[in-house]
Amino acid sequence: MNVIIVGCGRVGAQLAALLDAEGHKVTVLDIDTSSFERLPSSFGGTSLLGDGTNQKVLKKAGIEGADAFVAVTQEDNCNVMAAQVAKHIFSVRKVVCRIYDPLRKDVYDALGLEAISPTTVFAQLLKEKLEPEAESAS
Amino acid sequence: MELKKILVAVNGNGADEEAIKLACSVARKSKAAVYVVYIIQVKRSLPLDAEISSEIQRAEEVLTHAEDIASEQDYDVETDLLQAREVGPAIVDEAMERDIDLIVLGMPYKRAFGMFSLGTTVPYVLREAPCRVLLCREPIS
Amino acid sequence: MYIIVIGGGIVGYPLCRALLSEGHEVLVIEKDAKRCDYLEDNLGSVCIRGDGCEAATLEEAGTARADIFVATTTRDEDNLMACQVAKYKFKVAQTIALVNDPVNEELFRKLGVDYTVSVVTHLLEPIKEEIPTGSLTHLLSLRDEGMEVVEVRIPQDSKAVKKPVRELALPPDCILALVIRKEQKPQVPTLDTVLEAGDRVIALTRGEDEAALRDVFIGS
Numbered sequence: 001m002n003v004i005i006v007g008c009g010r011v012g013a014q015l016a017a018l019l020d021a022e023g024h025k026v027t028v029l030d031i032d033t034s035s036f037e038r039l040p041s042s043f044g045g046t047s048l049l050g051d052g053t054n055q056k057v058l059k060k061a062g063i064e065g066a067d068a069f070v071a072v073t074q075e076d077n078c079n080v081m082a083a084q085v086a087k088h089i090f091s092v093r094k095v096v097c098r099i100y101d102p103l104r105k106d107v108y109d110a111l112g113l114e115a116i117s118p119t120t121v122f123a124q125l126l127k128e129k130l131e132p133e134a135e136s137a138s
Numbered sequence: 139m140e141l142k143k144i145l146v147a148v149n150g151n152g153a154d155e156e157a158i159k160l161a162c163s164v165a166r167k168s169k170a171a172v173y174v175v176y177i178i179q180v181k182r183s184l185p186l187d188a189e190i191s192s193e194i195q196r197a198e199e200v201l202t203h204a205e206d207i208a209s210e211q212d213y214d215v216e217t218d219l220l221q222a223r224e225v226g227p228a229i230v231d232e233a234m235e236r237d238i239d240l241i242v243l244g245m246p247y248k249r250a251f252g253m254f255s256l257g258t259t260v261p262y263v264l265r266e267a268p269c270r271v272l273l274c275r276e277p278i279s
Numbered sequence: 280m281y282i283i284v285i286g287g288g289i290v291g292y293p294l295c296r297a298l299l300s301e302g303h304e305v306l307v308i309e310k311d312a313k314r315c316d317y318l319e320d321n322l323g324s325v326c327i328r329g330d331g332c333e334a335a336t337l338e339e340a341g342t343a344r345a346d347i348f349v350a351t352t353t354r355d356e357d358n359l360m361a362c363q364v365a366k367y368k369f370k371v372a373q374t375i376a377l378v379n380d381p382v383n384e385e386l387f388r389k390l391g392v393d394y395t396v397s398v399v400t401h402l403l404e405p406i407k408e409e410i411p412t413g414s415l416t417h418l419l420s421l422r423d424e425g426m427e428v429v430e431v432r433i434p435q436d437s438k439a440v441k442k443p444v445r446e447l448a449l450p451p452d453c454i455l456a457l458v459i460r461k462e463q464k465p466q467v468p469t470l471d472t473v474l475e476a477g478d479r480v481i482a483l484t485r486g487e488d489e490a491a492l493r494d495v496f497i498g499s
Binding site for chain 3: 053054055056075076077078080081084085088089101103104106107110111
Binding site: 183184185227 | 306327340343
């Protein structure tokens, strides 16, 4: 599978490393070269300096042949924009993005985006962790 | 200090009564006119001239009560009902329009998050009003 | 009309001032607290502090009853997001975005923004006009009709020089509205009007015929 990852933060770098280790063809984009230091030395994919919302940059990253696209920069709006470019301009089959603000979920649904909110996921996870304790206490 | 026109802003909290009494007693000396205003704060989701019946009813009750307090003091006041997005600017605008000499504000003793708080209206009026401002804080009960 | 403006910066602030003076109800949403104070001091209580992309802020702003929504921040991704939230969540009829990078103009329109304005594109027009062999200058875009009003300056080596209008291979639906010649009154050309080098021609054309029109006047 050809995967493009926009944002080489902790999540982006780790995802890139995992997919690369499984033998997928991975391209990571970031606007800051020092971000690529997060990639392990064994990383065999491509790392590219550039703005993931820019169509020229995405073409250079090979988006026209990509099977999947992931947007995980620090900025929600960058992620949403990059994901929309991937989905609606380049028709990438699988597009996922990270959004911290879960309140706009209905908008993302309307835009046809698959958005994961770490806020919601993590709060849910914490709650589940606490539940057995709460039960035994009552 | 020659005072001809005094504006009292009320909002239905416990500090109203003292503010009106204070305004009346100050006014008496120079036979000043006293205007009592209530400002309905209209949310942005509604147009400014929206008629919110529950708010209007409450405002009228507060203003009637203000008139009652004034007549107990044996002083005539004029009441008015305004609609605005924010209370502070509305008070200041009204004071400028009516050429007011003194604004009287009553404020309850409030603690927000455990800290004494002036709220937003009082500092705004103190900062922006062109005339004198008399602030009457409720005693700590 | 109720108009919401996102961003009270170098574009948003004068825009709000102009809209207010025309008697519209205006609200500006600005992230920066200091800038909010400045806006309130100069425009009155027409400002709330917050993120114009956040649904909760837009709810408080009464976006659902807004007639027009304008995003004027310096970040394209924020302008896009704000307009999309206004459009898809609050069903605002007209959304307008400032496009900082002109390459995003087409993208924004594809993604649902009703109207886009690119400052850079507008800046380029007079610059292009100064170049003698320049291409077409866009004067007005009638987007819904797919028509453009353009201006073209005829260069020395153009095959249109010394030719009457009837001999030009103009694209269908293209109308020549005006010929402007130095030190003469602008004239509405007839089929017999003979064109000269240096003439500026104002034409109405279909967007897709621009290249053909360019060739008629600039091709040698």
